Amino acid sequence: MQTLFLAMVSAYVLGAFVALPEGGGRGTLGRGLVALGAVVGAGAGSALGASVILSGAPFTLSVPELLPIAGGLALRLDSLGAFFLVLIGLGAIPAAIYGAGYSAAYEDGRASLRLLGVMLNLFLLTMSLVTLADNVLTFLLMWEGMSLTSYFLVITESGEEGTMRAGLWYAAMTHAGLALLLAAFVLLTAYPRGGPGAFADLRAGAASLSGTTRSVIFLLAFLGFGSKAGIVPLHVWLPRAHPAAPSHVSALMSGVMIKMGVYGILRVALDLLGGGPPWWGALVLGLGAASALLGILYALMANDLKRLLAYSSVENIGIVFIGVGAGLLFGARGLPTAAALAFVAALYHALNHTAFKGLLFMGAGSVLHATHTRDMNLMGGLIKRMPWTALFFLIGAVAIAGLPPLNGFVGEWLLFQSLLPGVSIPQPVVAALVTMAVGMLALTSGLAAAGFVKAYGITFLAIPRSEEAAQAHEASLSMRAGMGLLVIVCIALGLAPAAVVPLLGRVVAGLGGLPAVAPLFAVNLSLQMPHGFAEISPTLAALGLLIVPGLVPVGMFVLGANRRLRVGDTWGCGRVGQTPRMEYTATSFAEPLRRVFAELYRPTKELTVDFHPDSKYFVQAIEYRTDIRSWFEEFLYEPLLNATQWVSRRIRRLQSGSLHGYVAYLFIVLVLMLGALLWPGK
Amino acid sequence: MNDSLFSQLSTLGSSVVLLFGITLLWRRSLRAYTGAFQWQSAVLAAMFVIIGYFGHDPELYFVAVFFGILKVFILPRYLERMEKRFGGQRESQPYVNVATSLILAGLLVLLAYAITRPLVLVSALPTRGGLPLAMGLIFVGLFVVITRKKALTQIVGFLVMENGIALLAVLGTFGIPLIVELGVFLDVLMGFLVMQVFVYHIHGTFESIDVDQLNELKH
Structure with missing residues (x-):
């Protein structure tokens, strides 16, 4: 297992290093090497995860001297972490292969392939190490590494309109989440004993926490991890950041990274708090x-x-x-x-x-x-x-x-x-x-x-x-x-x-006292629920689905149906002239649902018709515009942002630009602090 | 007998040093500031000698000599040169007028007495009478920096504050190690030279050494 772990880390690190020099990550070779690092790293990670799940024995590695504060780097891969490590590999291998071809479009200098190559590998490395973290320091360090590297991946196409804004939304949400996580872990670690925050200690000490403290920790962690996972109402960064990022990065962030929020909440609520x-x-x-x-x-x-x-x-x-x-x-x-x-x-x-x-x-x-x-x-x-x-x-x-x-x-x-x-x-x-x-x-x-x-x-x-x-x-x-x-x-x-x-x-x-349900499932072609509630066999269902529609053409062939190939317009409806303007559009396809859920969407419609000046039977142009209301932006984020700006503007007045003013602040604080010594009762 | 003389001398010296600091508040010409600073530094150098003599610390004589050379000769020389270059500019419109400045300075010295009271009460040093005065001088120096507009005045204010710190140090500890003193001197000299460069730049940019012009640099 140690070999697999070292292979994973060194492959990612090498993948990042080959992209590091000037002009790195460019050309077929450069992009290929970056992808190779990620594929080998992800493959080794998956293998490590799979071996932990299959053997049931956790993998442990502690390097306290690497970072001599708060317990140093402590790594331990239990089956929960191993599952998510496999998940990372599952998403990362195809994404890396795909990315080698996809990022060829950046060879024209629209985006830095160097940055993309380095950050992609570091992102995968830190994300993999999140699942391995066994103390608070390692976890938060890797978590933040994952957030930062993914921020740089989001802003890869920094020249495009809106990308930097999307990046800002992502950075703000993920750091608000990090602040909540910090608070949660501080509560979990500092109370009631303090200590370096090894997960084993936290697990043992969690039972002695008061119910209120546990609930506060849970709420903080849930919101913090939720902001990464993208649950409502903390989801606002997803529809901004995912479209802005390169597609293989979107695939990684959406397919893999947001699952780290799920991992986090399972780790804290179920494992640590029990x-x-x-x-x-x-x-x-x-x-x-x-x-x-x-x-x-x-x-x-x-x-x-x-x-x-x-x-x-x-x-x-x-x-x-x-x-x-x-x-x-x-x-x-x-x-x-x-x-x-x-x-x-x-x-x-x-x-x-x-x-x-x-x-x-x-x-x-x-x-x-x-x-x-x-x-x-x-x-x-x-x-x-x-x-x-x-x-x-x-x-x-x-x-x-x-x-x-x-x-x-x-x-x-x-x-x-x-x-x-x-x-x-x-x-x-x-x-x-x-x-x-x-x-x-x-x-x-x-x-x-x-x-x-x-x-x-x-x-x-x-x-x-x-x-x-x-x-x-x-x-x-x-x-x-x-x-x-x-x-x-x-x-x-x-x-x-x-x-x-x-x-x-x-x-x-x-985890948290859950029983082993593995033996409860019958391992055969069908999947049987333990309490005999239901049973299903997707394999047989698939066979059925293949056979039944497969029989239709065969049957028709046998019956001697008309086998002449006909070529016609799609959705032609018998019209003579067929233009793209007659087709369903994305907006019109969704129109029925827009009406059904009008209470939620509150669609605004704007219809402008330009008539011919002589007769209103001749229409020259029709412009139709529709938009839906974004409740969360309007009622949660806008007030929040406005309040922040209001406070910031007031604080900004302190920045008078006057040298005398700045020295006066020093002086006033000095006098006040010395004056505080005179406070009675000291 | 000896102790009482020492204590009276140190209190007297500290008072004189503080008075020279307060002089800055009612004089307006830059030349007067340089003079006040020069005299203050001279008295302070004498204080080093007195404390060195009564405290049996010959190292302080060296400090006094260095201090005298730096603050009585070198720095005033530079200040005068800058003054000549900017042609008799006056501190015509300070942020706080002279009368108010003097009242505030009095209040600051009172505050210094209040703050150092616990220290003076428990202290057995013969020099303890000077501690509040030294603290007051630090406040007055800072006050000059805040309320006066000319960059040159601010430099002098800073140097006066620096003198206050030196006075507090020597009264409270009877001389810190020589090497530290030398480091402090070098600091002051370097700080002064940097400020001098800035003053020349401010003058070159704004045709004036009024620091409040720097507000224009915002945005």
């Missing part, structure tokens, strides 16, 4: 359900392909948090088996999301690469020009929409199965909450399907809406290879959950 009162779980469950629903509702309205995917990440992280919340809730209600199942479902969905969201972001990146736009209203017809990308994107879209036989279906099925027992908890509030969550999850899945019909249909089908879309070209080999890998993962996770789920059972076993 679970808490039921309202912790209820809060996580409620915010998770809200994130899922609001995320997909906003995704439906997005016309920017990557923005749509970013909102969909909010939805999916919400689904993961539904599972985490349900797990915490069931654990607190004394249903450890149900709790373990819910955690397994959450982890499974997290793994799935890494696969299909990475795939979709890469697909969107290929489209962006080919058409130079992210606006879906300027795309269309790409299926003929980029067949491979279209196929891969379709598989990703089907997976994320939760259709069998792909992995999204299995994850959501597991989550439903683990939530349903909660309905029978003999406490009306809990039962109602779980029922509501089930309902919201079902609605979310349906809306997600609609959203990805939109994403796929508008982007790839019909006829091109712009010259760029008509001139689009297929993605390069390495980009297709990166996407292809994730397609395999999506299919594998969809067909063989029976092999994966027991391993996830091992991951959560023992």
Whole structure:
């Protein structure tokens, strides 16, 4: 294991180093070496994680002399960390391969390939070490390293309009989160004993904390990790930063990094604090359900392909948090088996999301690469020009929409199965909450399907809406290879959950007193829920799905149906002239939903019609504009930003620019401090 | 007998040093400032000798000599040269007028007495009577820096404050190690030279050595 660990660290470090010199990371060789470092590092990391999960023995490495304060660097990989390390590898290997081809577009000097290469490897390294951290110092150091390097990755295309602003939003949110985490860890460490903050000590000491302190720690940690994960209402940076970042970085951030928020909350709430009162779980469950629903509702309205995917990440992280919340809730209600199942479902969905969201972001990146736009209203017809990308994107879209036989279906099925027992908890509030969550999850899945019909249909089908879309070209080999890998993962996770789920059972076993659920699952072709509630075999379902539609053409062939190939316009509707202006647009596709959820969106419409001056029967131009209301910006962030600016402006008055003024401050403070010595009672 | 003489001498010397500091507040010509500083430094050098004699510390004689050379001869010489160059500029409009300045200086000295009271009460040093005066001098020096506009006045204010610190140090400790003293002297000299360069630049940029013109550099 030590070898694998050293291989991981040195591969990432070498990958960063080859990009470091002047002109590094450029050319086929440079980009290839950067990608090689990341692939080898991620591969070794995954292997390390897998070996820890399979053997059940944690990997420990302590280097106190490397950083002789607060316990130094302490690394320990238990099964929970190992799962997330595998997840990182799963997302990072395809992203790195894809990135080698994708970043070729930066050879023209639009962005620094040097910075991109260095930061990509350092980002993966620090993120991997987050999962290994075994004391507070190491954890926070690596966490901050991950945040900083990802900030630089977001602003790779710093010349583009809006990128720096997106970076600022991301930096502000992630550092607000870090401040909360610092507070949480200070409370956890300093009280009641103090000490270097080794996780083992914290785990042992957590029981002696008062209930209020534990709850405050939980709330701080939940909000801090939530800002990284992107739960509502802390999600505002995702739809800004993900579209601005290079696509393989978006895939990494959305597919992998936001999962670190999930890891953090599991580590603190479940492992270090060992679970808490039921309202912790209820809060996580409620915010998770809200994130899922609001995320997909906003995704439906997005016309920017990557923005749509970013909102969909909010939805999916919400689904993961539904599972985490349900797990915490069931654990607190004394249903450890149900709790373990819910955690397994959450982890499974997290793994799935890494696969299909990475795939979709890469697909969107290929489209962006080919058409130079992210606006879906300027795309269309790409299926003929980029067949491979279209196929891969379709598989990703089907997976994320939760259709069998792909992995999204299995994850959501597991989550439903683990939530349903909660309905029978003999406490009306809990039962109602779980029922509501089930309902919201079902609605979310349906809306997600609609959203990805939109994403796929508008982007790839019909006829091109712009010259760029008509001139689009297929993605390069390495980009297709990166996407292809994730397609395999999506299919594998969809067909063989029976092999994966027991391993996830091992991951959560023992955390916060959870039982080992691995033996409860029957490991065969079908996946059986432990309490005999349900049973499913995705493999057989997939076979069925292949066979039934497969029989139709065969049958038709046998029956001698008309086999002449006909070529016609897409969505032609019998019209003689067919132009792109007759097609559905991204906006018009979402119009029914805009009406149904008008209460939430409060769409503003602006219709300007220019008539011919002589007769109003001749219309010269019609301009239609619509926008939706962003509640969180309007009611949460704007007041907050205004208040901050108000305070800052007042503080700024201190900066008078007058030399006398500055010396006077010194003098006044000196006199006041000396005067304070005269205060009676000292 | 000896101790009482020592104590009276040190209090007297400190008072004179403080008085020269307060002189800055009512004089307006830059030449008068240089003179006041020169005399103050001379008295201070004498204080070193007195304390060296009564405190049986011959090292202080060396300090007195260095101090005298630096602050009675070198720095006033530079100050005069700058003064000539800027042609008899006067501190015509200070931020705080003379009468108010004097009242505030009195209050600052009172504050210094109040602050050092606990120290003076427990101290057995024969020089303890001078401690509040030295503290007062530090305040007055800073006060000059804050309320006077000409860069040259501010330099003198800074040097006076520096004198206050030296006085406090020698009264409170009977001489810090020679090497530290030398370091402090070098610091003062370097600080002074840097400030001199700045004054020339300010004059070159604004045709004036009024520091409040620097406000224009904001934004």
